[in-house]
Amino acid sequence: MPKTVVERLVCAVRLSENCREQPKLERAYDDELAAFLQAHAPTLLYEPGMTALPVDYRRCRADGCAEGGGEGHQARTLADEPVTAFTHVVDCRRGRAARTEAAGADCSGDRRDRLYLQYWFYYPGSATAEGSTPLKPAIRRASEALGKPSFHPDDWESYQVRIGPGGGFARASSHHGHGYELGGDRLIPGFRLDSRGRRLALIRSPRVENGWGPETGSLYVSGGSHAGSARIYKRVARATKDHRLRLIPLRSLAARDGTTFAVIPPWRKRVFFDPEYAGTD
Numbered sequence: 001m002p003k004t005v006v007e008r009l010v011c012a013v014r015l016s017e018n019c020r021e022q023p024k025l026e027r028a029y030d031d032e033l034a035a036f037l038q039a040h041a042p043t044l045l046y047e048p049g050m051t052a053l054p055v056d057y058r059r060c061r062a063d064g065c066a067e068g069g070g071e072g073h074q075a076r077t078l079a080d081e082p083v084t085a086f087t088h089v090v091d092c093r094r095g096r097a098a099r100t101e102a103a104g105a106d107c108s109g110d111r112r113d114r115l116y117l118q119y120w121f122y123y124p125g126s127a128t129a130e131g132s133t134p135l136k137p138a139i140r141r142a143s144e145a146l147g148k149p150s151f152h153p154d155d156w157e158s159y160q161v162r163i164g165p166g167g168g169f170a171r172a173s174s175h176h177g178h179g180y181e182l183g184g185d186r187l188i189p190g191f192r193l194d195s196r197g198r199r200l201a202l203i204r205s206p207r208v209e210n211g212w213g214p215e216t217g218s219l220y221v222s223g224g225s226h227a228g229s230a231r232i233y234k235r236v237a238r239a240t241k242d243h244r245l246r247l248i249p250l251r252s253l254a255a256r257d258g259t260t261f262a263v264i265p266p267w268r269k270r271v272f273f274d275p276e277y278a279g280t281d
Contacts, residue, residue, distance in 0.1 A: 028249035029089060037087050037247060040117050040161045040168070042219040044083070044240040045232060046074070050223030053077050053240070054121035054157075056084045056248065057259065061154075066124050071237040075244040082246040085159075086253070088266065090116040090275045106274040114164035116275035119219075120250065120266045126155035127224040154261040157226045159219045160275065162212060171211035172219055172228030173280050178211030178271075182220060182229040210278055217242065 025034035044054075053068040055077060060066055065079040076082050091100050092107035092114050101107050158173045171178045213231060220232035250266060259265070264281065271277040 025087070025247060025249055028251045033089055033091070036115065036163070037089070037117055038243075040163075040215070040217075041085065041119065041242040041245050041247060042159050042170075042217055042230075043242045044074075044245070045218055045220045045234075045236045046238040046240075047221060047223040048237060050221070050238075052123055052223075052226070053081075053083050054085065054123055054226075055081045056246070057122045057124075057154075057261075061124050063124050068238070073244070074238055074240045083240045083244065084122070084246045084248060086120040086122070086248050086250045086266065088118040088120065088250045088272060090118070090273075092116070092275075104273050106276075111276055114162055114275075117161040117163070118266070118272070118275070119159045119161075119247075121157045121159070121221075121226070123155040123157070123226050125153050126226060126263075152262055154263050155226055156261075156263060156266055157221075157228055158266070158271070158280075159228055159230065160271075161215060162275070168215035169212040170215040170230040171213065172230045174211075174227040174229070175225065176280055177278055178280070179227075179229060180211055180213035181231040182222075182234075210276060 025037055028034075029037070046053075051067045051070060052063065053066055053074055055066045060077075060079070060081050065081055066077055067079070068074045068077050068083075074083060090105045090107075090111075091097070092105075092111045094113055097107040097112060160171050160178070162169045162171075171180050216231050218230070218232070220229040220234070220236075222228070257265075257267070266272050270279065270281060
């Protein structure tokens with residue numbers, strides 16, 4: 001039995017949002033890239049206290065329809081909107097780089113021979129200074145009174161995967177740049193043992209360059225700002241498993257989309273075309 005048939009049978013049994021979108025991904029890309037996008041889709045881990053979920057902006061543009069439950073697995077909002085990620089691929093691998101560059105992407109230098117997978121998440125609003133505390137309403141009122149609002153409508157955040165000769169790496173958008181680990185380079189709580197089982201020292205986080213670090217398969221989402229971290233050491237009460245994440249290709253959607261946002265949408269950002277770009281503008 002062909003591999004693709006087997007994969008679809010497995011999808012039918014799991015009834016996952018990820019698998020339901022497989023035909024759309026294959027039409028936008030090809031079977032191989034669709035499989036890569038599904039295999040590397042992250043599990044979303046939400047900061048305690050937050051209730052927002054990423055949604056399809058074509059169906060939901062208000063906080064109310066993007067609110068999810070307080071704990072447990074999150075596949076849909078309380079308004080029955082599926083948790084959604086929009087996908088984009090920059091394929092700089094040998095034999096594909098020329099076509100990718102012809103479409104406007106940058107495959108120069110170290111980008112050559114690498115495959116980049118981008119997952120974009122839309123939230124109806126961003127409240128960077130409010131976090132997930134019960135004081136959010138008071139903070140919003142006070143900030144508006146001071147003329148420096150803590151909230152703005154529309155928010156796009158991303159999780160990116162880089163696959164190349166050196167293995168798989170990931171990074172997440174975080175405020176005005178990209179990061180890997182909450183708090184940056186730090187010591188992991190735990191000890192490394194020597195050959196005799198003696199404790200030597202606390203384990204240091206892996207080296208991170210331009211926000212990239214070893215892929216973990218998860219994305220930690222901070223409350224309020226929705227800034228992400230590709231590596232985290234906290235327990236969470238809310239999560240969306242990778243196979244329940246609805247994946248929508250941006251490839252054809254972006255070209256004809258005339259929706260206006262209060263912030264720059266993915267298809268107008270530099271990183272959309274230059275996958276190694278450090279900024280988020």
